[in-house]
Amino acid sequence: MALIKCPECSKDVSDTTYKCNNCGFILNKPKRGVTGKIFKALFIVFNFLMIISFISLYYGLSQADPQASESGATAVAGVAGTGTLIFIWIALGLPLGIMNYITRPKAYE
Numbered sequence: 001m002a003l004i005k006c007p008e009c010s011k012d013v014s015d016t017t018y019k020c021n022n023c024g025f026i027l028n029k030p031k032r033g034v035t036g037k038i039f040k041a042l043f044i045v046f047n048f049l050m051i052i053s054f055i056s057l058y059y060g061l062s063q064a065d066p067q068a069s070e071s072g073a074t075a076v077a078g079v080a081g082t083g084t085l086i087f088i089w090i091a092l093g094l095p096l097g098i099m100n101y102i103t104r105p106k107a108y109e
């Protein structure tokens with residue numbers, strides 16, 4: 001390993017170190033790997049799509065036929081739709097969130 005000068009305090013530090021031992025200056029910012037970037041993007045896109053689904057579901061229900069809502073059909077559709085969306089959100093969002101957490105940038109110390 002090579003020694004470099006810390007830009008903050010000018011002390012010699014290893015070029016593989018995460019931060020300066022002397023002043024704590026961050027020399028190498030931890031980066032997300034390619035897998036981590038993919039999971040982060042998927043997680044963001046997935047949550048965005050879920051929010052859109054919720055909005056369109058409730059927008060659809062508010063536009064529904066008033067006679068249908070009197071019969072309770074809209075309420076049933078709303079409960080079923082919300083249940084399905086929440087199920088999808090947990091079933092897919094949870095593993096994605098876990099993978100996103102596992103592949104997060106780590107400080108190499």
Ligand SMILES: [Zn+2]
Binds near residue numbers: 009023024
């Ligand atoms: Zn330093």
